[in-house]
Amino acid sequence: MAISKVFIASLLISLLLLQFAEAGQAGGDKIDCGAACAVRCSKSKRPNLCKRACGTCCARCNCVPPGTYGNFEACQCYATQTTRGGKPKCP
Secondary structure (H helix, E strand, O other), rough: OHHHHHHHEEEEHHHHHHHHHHHHHHOOOOOHHHHHHHHHHOOOOOOHHHOOOOOOOOHOOOOOOOOOOOHHHHHHHHOOOOOOOOOOOOO
16 A cells, blocks of 8 residues: 555656656747848848748747848758758748
């Protein structure tokens, strides 16, 4: 009987610790995708299309490379997103 109480108590503690660990990972700082994409797309010839694609990539990756072009090494997830045709998705 005592062993089952210890087992249940340790199981509950383990579940609580796991819950706190997951909450810490998911609760990372979110960036302002609208502002970051406005800067990224400020020199684009098609700003609305650029902002829409950038916003999608930012929501998935939670990062946008600095500047208006290039600098993909700053955000690897952003750089690896592709369209169905295999072309780079993110501006």
